[in-house]
Amino acid sequence: VVQDNKDEIALIVYGAEGTNNELNLENEESGNPEQYMNIDVQFPMQVPDLAKIRAISDLAMVKGQGNSDFLDALAVAIDMLVKVQRKGKKRILLVTDYQVPVDLDQTFMENLQAQLGDSIILEVLEVARGDVQDDAAEDNMRVLAGLAEGRVTPMKAALKLSEGLVALKEVKPVTTMRVDLEIGPWMSIKVWSYKKTSAKTFPSMKKYSNQLEADDPEATHLVTRATVYRSTTDADIDELGPEKLTRAYKFGKQKVPVDEAVEKMVSFVAGNKELKLVGFTKRSSIPRAWFLKDTNIIVPWPQAKDSKDKAGLDPEEAEKAALGLSSLAQALEVSAGSLSLRRADRPSTEKECVAMVRSVRTANSKSVEWGMLTPHLVEEGDFVLFNRLPFAEDLHIHNFPSFDAEQQAKDKLQPSASQEAAARDLILALDIGAKSGHEDPFCVDRIHNPTLQRFYSFLGARALDADAT
Secondary structure, three states: OOOOOOOOEEEEEEOOOOOEOHHHHHHHHOOOOOOOOOEEEEEEEEOOOHHHHHHHHHHHHOOOOOOOOHHHHHHHHHHHHHHOOOOOOEEEEEEEOOOOOOOOOHHHHHHHHHHHOOOEEEEEEEOOOOOOOOHHHHHHHHHHHHHOOOOEEEHHHHHHHHHOOOOOOOOOOOEEEEEEEEEEOOEEEEEEEEEOOOOOOOOOOOOEOOOOOOOOOOOOOEOOOOOOOOOOOOOOOOOOOHHHOOEEEEEOOEEEEEOHHHHHHHOOOOOOOEEEEEEEEEHHHOOHHHOEEEEEEEEEOOEOOOOOOOOOEOHHHHHHHHHHHHHHHHHHHHOHHHHOOOEOOEOOOOOOEEEEEEEEOOOOOOOOEEEEEEEEOOOOOOEEEEEEEOOHHHOOOOOOOOOOHHHHHOHHHOOOHHHHHHHHHHHHHOOHHHHHOOOOOOOHHHOOOHHHHHHHHHHHHHHHOOOOO
16 A cells, blocks of 8 residues: 555544544534444544554454444545645555445435546455345445446455565656767767666664663664774873874785875776777677676667756757667667678677777766677667676686586486486476566566565564564
8 A cells, every 4th residue: 555655544444433534523513413423534644654554453353333334434535535635646445345235325426436536546355255145235346346447356365465565666767877978089979878777775774772762752762883993002092083094905914004195196087977989799798697786778868858958959969869879779789790700601690799888977986887788779769778897807707627528428427317307397397487477587577576575574564563573
């Protein structure tokens, strides 16, 4: 239900012992206090905190004896959403077993349908209805299915689905670099770079102190940590100030001190930011295992949206950037064969070439990146992907000796037919794509991190129960 830290929820219980809702108060003022009885707003629309989550969790132990139906509860929920003057998607999750008799007034039903409209989505979760034989329950099912436009889910199925449910957060893309892709001293293409993928990390954990009462509203329970440096040679000095501290780097077993001035003098500074084409190579010569960090999308510098848009280009320059990058991408796609050995007995089988580039993301940066550009041709506009590659010092290649030819011939090392079949069945059983029905054998964009799921599930359980493990 909650997918963002600004999402708000409200909890309405119908069939409750008491009555607490605005529609009942409004009708009471107009002389009709019997309307919308036994409908209790547990808490109004707000960003949920731990107390609200516990209130929802405690509902499993509550069973009201009041007399009210789901249509009145639905009217109270719609009224609450209409009065909330905030943008965003509005949803109602109605939980029912269809067993409560309902007065199906046609005018009332038409008003509910009109209020729902296109701005409010109604979803029905049905609780253990089994084989409903009662005519009234059957009518209730048809009414709710019509109001919800078929969005009816059994509660067991919804709970099973939510066990592994992870809300995908949509983020606004932000450029990581705006630069000229330098083809040579005589040609460059204006491009923008965006992150395509990035690893989702665990939330930062803070030091927590339980020395104060947990329910003390003024207690932050945060632990402050300070580092103090002392001299090992002069016991009279209580504390060393920052001006007396120097960095030291390990060289073998000893540490070599390097002060700030010397470090600044010997540090490498790349100069201006750039994305410079160095050369070309075959795609097959670069294993995927060499890819480092995140993948970036390189797109043409866009056209200005209006006169106030200072970042965009004028239409003519934007068209040049798009044509230039498209030409480069298409050339990479079709020119891999020209890089192959031109021998009749070794025809080219390459389908793709990549461009090798040198990248400096920010001016005066101490970091220079080495990477490759891979072409992607699509109808909406051709672009290239940038993947960072390791330098020679970063690359570790482990060569393992092959099996001895004589040892391979021995029967004990030769797999039997049943062993080969078992290995084949194991590989097929581990094929994720075959089970999910997708062409991609791994379906990377659909596989969530199980460690994150387990962590957040544990965090929710521990919030409700301090002894949860």
